[in-house]
Amino acid sequence: MKIDLANLTIKKAHDHMVKGDFSSVDLTKAYIDEIKKKNGDVNAYLEIFEDALEAAKKADELFKQGKAGPLTGIPCAVKDNILIQGHIASASSKILQEYKATYYATATKKLAQAGVVFLGRTNMDEFAMGGSTENSAFGPTRNPHDLARVAGGSSGGSAAAVAMDGALFSLGTDTGGSIRQPAAFCGVVGLKPTYGAVSRYGAIAMGSSLDQIGPIGKTVADCEAVFNIIRGQDPKDGTTITDKTYPTKRVGKKKPVIGIPRHFLGGDGIDPAALEAFEAAIDSFKAKGYEIKEIKLPNISYALMVYYIVMPAEVSSNMARFDGVKYGLHVDGKDGIEDYFKTRRAGLGREVVRRILLGTYVLSSGYYDAYYNRANAVRAMITQDFLKAFESVDLIATPTTPGPAFKIGDKASDPMSMYLEDIFTVTANITGMPAISIPSGTTNKDGKELPLGLQLTARHGDESTLFQAGKEFAGE
Numbered sequence: 001m002k003i004d005l006a007n008l009t010i011k012k013a014h015d016h017m018v019k020g021d022f023s024s025v026d027l028t029k030a031y032i033d034e035i036k037k038k039n040g041d042v043n044a045y046l047e048i049f050e051d052a053l054e055a056a057k058k059a060d061e062l063f064k065q066g067k068a069g070p071l072t073g074i075p076c077a078v079k080d081n082i083l084i085q086g087h088i089a090s091a092s093s094k095i096l097q098e099y100k101a102t103y104y105a106t107a108t109k110k111l112a113q114a115g116v117v118f119l120g121r122t123n124m125d126e127f128a129m130g131g132s133t134e135n136s137a138f139g140p141t142r143n144p145h146d147l148a149r150v151a152g153g154s155s156g157g158s159a160a161a162v163a164m165d166g167a168l169f170s171l172g173t174d175t176g177g178s179i180r181q182p183a184a185f186c187g188v189v190g191l192k193p194t195y196g197a198v199s200r201y202g203a204i205a206m207g208s209s210l211d212q213i214g215p216i217g218k219t220v221a222d223c224e225a226v227f228n229i230i231r232g233q234d235p236k237d238g239t240t241i242t243d244k245t246y247p248t249k250r251v252g253k254k255k256p257v258i259g260i261p262r263h264f265l266g267g268d269g270i271d272p273a274a275l276e277a278f279e280a281a282i283d284s285f286k287a288k289g290y291e292i293k294e295i296k297l298p299n300i301s302y303a304l305m306v307y308y309i310v311m312p313a314e315v316s317s318n319m320a321r322f323d324g325v326k327y328g329l330h331v332d333g334k335d336g337i338e339d340y341f342k343t344r345r346a347g348l349g350r351e352v353v354r355r356i357l358l359g360t361y362v363l364s365s366g367y368y369d370a371y372y373n374r375a376n377a378v379r380a381m382i383t384q385d386f387l388k389a390f391e392s393v394d395l396i397a398t399p400t401t402p403g404p405a406f407k408i409g410d411k412a413s414d415p416m417s418m419y420l421e422d423i424f425t426v427t428a429n430i431t432g433m434p435a436i437s438i439p440s441g442t443t444n445k446d447g448k449e450l451p452l453g454l455q456l457t458a459r460h461g462d463e464s465t466l467f468q469a470g471k472e473f474a475g476e
């Protein structure tokens with residue numbers, strides 16, 4: 001049968017493969033054809049894997065033996081900072097351009113064991129630092145809804161791959177919004193799991209206390225299916241949690257109660273279209289019988305500042321390992337220290353260098369107490385605000401982003417305006433709470449319909465409430 005990629009979901013593809021309507025090889029070929037048609041414009045993929053069809057053949061064997069699981073034979077895209085053994089993982093940086101992973105990340109290992117087909121690796125902001133994929137060393141990813149605009153970032157390639165029907169789902173990483181923001185810009189669903197729900201082993205670290213791997217898909221149910229496979233405690237990541245870690249998650253009650261921090265939504269830089277879509281989303285929850293409550297998050301206006309201190313501090317430490325000896329690029333100097341300087345100068349882009357400088361500064365003696373320690377204290381206060389709010393509500397709703405995708409080049413030379421894009425997303429990383437972005441309508445700009453996203457945040461460990469409300473909202 002002709003495969004209708006535009007309307008396919010993981011569940012539908014699985015059912016078709018069980019029935020024998022098409023095989024995983026057919027499906028994989030269909031995706032590769034679509035990628036070949038569109039990737040020249042979109043630049044979602046940096047590489048299509050030559051072994052994809054081989055993996056699809058193996059998946060078809062599992063179907064024949066009756067051993068196929070829900071993700072067997074499903075083609076997916078993987079962000080270029082998540083390791084797949086034997087494949088390049090460059091984090092879209094020149095310094096790792098030729099680095100081949102010698103082991104699997106736990107998340108990709110679990111997917112491989114589930115029989116998933118890896119189609120290729122996707123473009124991103126260098127080392128996940130950015131919100132537009134313009135910081136890639138390999139050119140920006142373009143938004144499939146309007147090629148003049150960004151796909152978002154840093155997981156722009158992963159979101160665009162799904163939006164352009166170039167994969168049925170993808171993996172991204174989210175340190176301050178990098179799964180949810182590009183998902184919102186591209187009109188797909190993105191989940192940032194609870195900190196510790198998914199192992200970070202084999203994800204190239206950016207800000208280790210903030211990073212999580214998560215799925216991007218066309219539906220909430222698809223993201224749930226992927227999350228259920230990749231989640232779980234992992235001896236290789238001591239911060240991973242078990243189901244028992246957060247006994248406070250919602251149980252029993254029928255409809256989750258939704259809280260709205262209205263005092264935080266009126267800021268200057270917010271596009272009225274984003275607020276309109278948000279109000280419409282809340283109305284639709286009301287119509288479905290959800291109780292809506294206004295909540296206060298007294299310290300939330302500090303969240304972005306906290307993030308832009310804690311994150312670069314961790315970045316500066318994590319980036320120290322790229323020394324021209326252990327991984328990737330090596331440029332010779334007259335001695336060891338000059339090797340180091342020359343390699344890093346040749347291999348690292350401007351935004352990465354900016355963050356190493358910022359992070360080194362906030363961690364330096366004399367400034368450590370004034371910046372890093374204070375940011376950590378405020379981080380704890382913000383988390384307390386959320387925990388307090390979750391005493392009376394089950395979900396907190398905001399727009400995912402202050403507006404739709406912006407034009408390529410619009411914010412690239414103004415880091416502050418780029419950082420403001422993260423205003424609604426960073427809190428989930430600061431608090432460690434799970435959050436999802438779900439498409440919530442479009443707005444017309446320059447004659448193009450651009451997607452917007454609704455963000456829901458839940459208590460630690462309570463992804464199930466995100467999925468329940470998300471599915472109802474999306475009408476799944």
Ligand code: GLN
Nearest residue numbers: 128130131175176177178
């Ligand atoms: N846009 C944010 C930043 O630039 C988020 C990045 C991310 O989540 N990896 O830091």
